[in-house]
Amino acid sequence: MSDTVLKVSGVNKRFGGLQALSDVGIEIARGEIYGLIGPNGAGKTTFFNVITGLYTPDSGSFALDGKPYSPTEVHRVAQAGIARTFQNIRLFPDMTALENVMVGRHVRTRATALGAILRTRRTMEEERAIKARSLELLEYVGIRKYADYQARTLAYGDQRRLEIARALATEPKLLALDEPAAGMNATEKLALRSLLEAISRDRITILLIEHDVKLVMGLCDKVTVLDYGKMIAMGPPAEVQRNAAVIEAYLGGGHKDVATKAA
Amino acid sequence: MGALLPRLSQNRTAVWLAIAAVAVVLLVLPFAFGLLGNAWVRALAFACLYVLLALGLNIVVGFAGLLDLGYIAFYAVGAYMYALLASPHLSSTFPWIAQMFPGGLHNSIWVVIPLGAGLAAMFGILLGAPVLKLRGDYLAIVTLGFGEIIRIFLNNLNAPVNVTNGPQGITLIDPISFGSVSLAKTQQFLGITFPSVHLYYYLFLVLTLIAIVICVRLQDSRLGRAWMAIREDEIAAKAMGINVRNVKLLAFSLGATFGGVSGAMFSAFQGFVSPESFTLNESIIVLAMIVLGGLGHIPGVVLGAILLSMFPEVLRHTVVPVQIFLFGHVVIDAEVLRMMLYGLAMVIIMLYRPKGLWPAPEHGVNPASRTATQRA
Numbered sequence: 001m002s003d004t005v006l007k008v009s010g011v012n013k014r015f016g017g018l019q020a021l022s023d024v025g026i027e028i029a030r031g032e033i034y035g036l037i038g039p040n041g042a043g044k045t046t047f048f049n050v051i052t053g054l055y056t057p058d059s060g061s062f063a064l065d066g067k068p069y070s071p072t073e074v075h076r077v078a079q080a081g082i083a084r085t086f087q088n089i090r091l092f093p094d095m096t097a098l099e100n101v102m103v104g105r106h107v108r109t110r111a112t113a114l115g116a117i118l119r120t121r122r123t124m125e126e127e128r129a130i131k132a133r134s135l136e137l138l139e140y141v142g143i144r145k146y147a148d149y150q151a152r153t154l155a156y157g158d159q160r161r162l163e164i165a166r167a168l169a170t171e172p173k174l175l176a177l178d179e180p181a182a183g184m185n186a187t188e189k190l191a192l193r194s195l196l197e198a199i200s201r202d203r204i205t206i207l208l209i210e211h212d213v214k215l216v217m218g219l220c221d222k223v224t225v226l227d228y229g230k231m232i233a234m235g236p237p238a239e240v241q242r243n244a245a246v247i248e249a250y251l252g253g254g255h256k257d258v259a260t261k262a263a
Numbered sequence: 264m265g266a267l268l269p270r271l272s273q274n275r276t277a278v279w280l281a282i283a284a285v286a287v288v289l290l291v292l293p294f295a296f297g298l299l300g301n302a303w304v305r306a307l308a309f310a311c312l313y314v315l316l317a318l319g320l321n322i323v324v325g326f327a328g329l330l331d332l333g334y335i336a337f338y339a340v341g342a343y344m345y346a347l348l349a350s351p352h353l354s355s356t357f358p359w360i361a362q363m364f365p366g367g368l369h370n371s372i373w374v375v376i377p378l379g380a381g382l383a384a385m386f387g388i389l390l391g392a393p394v395l396k397l398r399g400d401y402l403a404i405v406t407l408g409f410g411e412i413i414r415i416f417l418n419n420l421n422a423p424v425n426v427t428n429g430p431q432g433i434t435l436i437d438p439i440s441f442g443s444v445s446l447a448k449t450q451q452f453l454g455i456t457f458p459s460v461h462l463y464y465y466l467f468l469v470l471t472l473i474a475i476v477i478c479v480r481l482q483d484s485r486l487g488r489a490w491m492a493i494r495e496d497e498i499a500a501k502a503m504g505i506n507v508r509n510v511k512l513l514a515f516s517l518g519a520t521f522g523g524v525s526g527a528m529f530s531a532f533q534g535f536v537s538p539e540s541f542t543l544n545e546s547i548i549v550l551a552m553i554v555l556g557g558l559g560h561i562p563g564v565v566l567g568a569i570l571l572s573m574f575p576e577v578l579r580h581t582v583v584p585v586q587i588f589l590f591g592h593v594v595i596d597a598e599v600l601r602m603m604l605y606g607l608a609m610v611i612i613m614l615y616r617p618k619g620l621w622p623a624p625e626h627g628v629n630p631a632s633r634t635a636t637q638r639a
Contacts, residue, residue, distance in 0.1 A: 052502065054498070054502075074498075074501035074502055075501050075502075075503075075504050075505055075506045075507065078501075078502060078503060078504030079504050083502075083503075084502055086499065086502075090496050090498060090499035090502075091496070091499070092491065092492050092495035092496055092499065092500075093495060093496075094491075094495060095488075095491055095492070095495060099488060099491070102488055103488050103489065103491075103492045103500070103503055103505070104503050105485075106485060106488065106489055106492075106503060106504060106505050107503065107504025107505070109485055111484060111485045111486070112486075113481065113484075113486050113513060113517065115484075116480050116481055116483075116484030116485065116486055116487070117477050117480050117481065119480060123484070126485075127484070127485070130485070166503065167503075170503060170504055
């Protein structure tokens, strides 16, 4: 077992005339909370979609837990151990919260159609295990009481939590969250933060894309900053915060004083 | 069956009593209908075949959310497979087959059912593979084309080599028999006389019940959840590690097996098949059954299939006498009226019960649903 969970380097992605990513790479150590930040349109979500297989990169090398993987098929990436959430929540809206999490167990279970039709003992046992584990995960993210609610009826913050529970159900080596705090109010953000800290304490590595600089700075062990598809800084949050290129990307030139004061 | 009767499931005796009552009704039904004439029992048997078809299509459309307008093709595949394997047609066309089977081609039901299911499943994959990336309207158009292609093939495959006998169809198809007991003849059991149609009805009923159990179990399984997930959000399903390709192909092939078995039974029951029975219209009627009954809800689908398949029979026996009684002569033909009423029923259903006559009960808890029903 290596101590690097995800090692990605040399990623290029071009959309027509737009170079969305040029030579981007990150290395995430086990147990870290890793932040990926940058202004709007910097290529964060594109990068995210590349490593999770939703977009095919023009070039790049990818290794998860020391094993190279090729992000060409989304379901294989999930199988390999990267679970993700979406910037615009993508739950299965008409299924219950519990069923949503149970779908997450799909990739780690093996019951076949024949097993289901014959209701073999193995299938039934597996089904019970799926349900028990899913309820545990709902409890873990704090929405156990909504297990039988339709996903679309949950409050916004709870939908975010449900998406995280569903991702955790796939037993990921890396949990990749695309702007989990988007649209949350201050209280919800605080609750989200303690959830992410709890997940991290349980030795699950997290990759976090976030707009909310305060959240990222407080939570992450390491941060990469993207701007116009290029990495402009990488390091611990405190260091990155003082980086001149970062300040310029966020605030434009000539604001160095303001930023140093804030830090 | 417990899953079908959730409200009674606390009380085991009540469940068993209910099941026993339903069983008795289903067993006695052909005799009750038989009093009106054997045509009615025949309609009952056909209703069972349509329930099979509707359940199969429901796997594809209702569970996995893949609109299929060519479903009847699998029915055709099953029907022609049985027709070719159990009629003199092949032996009379190909001398080498006649030599291999001097007694003629006859196959037992134990061979025919798995074979029909298997062949249809193969065709299901054949259809499914090229349409994996299509959704909605595009998928509907391709599947519609597939259904027509199969029918046109059957219509034209009498030259250069006469395989399907073209538009004339295949005749003299063996009836189904269990050992020496042929379902084509009236049989006596325990002093009760069972006409042929009754026997077929019982066979089809058994197949239908098996199909219902299979569907219920699939729905409540890991696979059923994967289908539902794909229906709701394909990208999220992929991101959860579901192999969308395999799961969709499984839906197409499992759905097709029901069609194949139903087709084989149809062929044996009729003793005759021709491409005319497998038109686009039939695909649409089967689709109408599941939409009218309640897409994705097994009891609803069964109800829809029974209603729409019995409906023409009812019309046939009422329209003419009623018109003669009212006007003294026949104004509208029953067949014309049937299509009109189908259309009307569809419009009314879409307006007042868009989720079908017997839709799935509100899935899980929905705090908003109470106000929603009040508004409606």
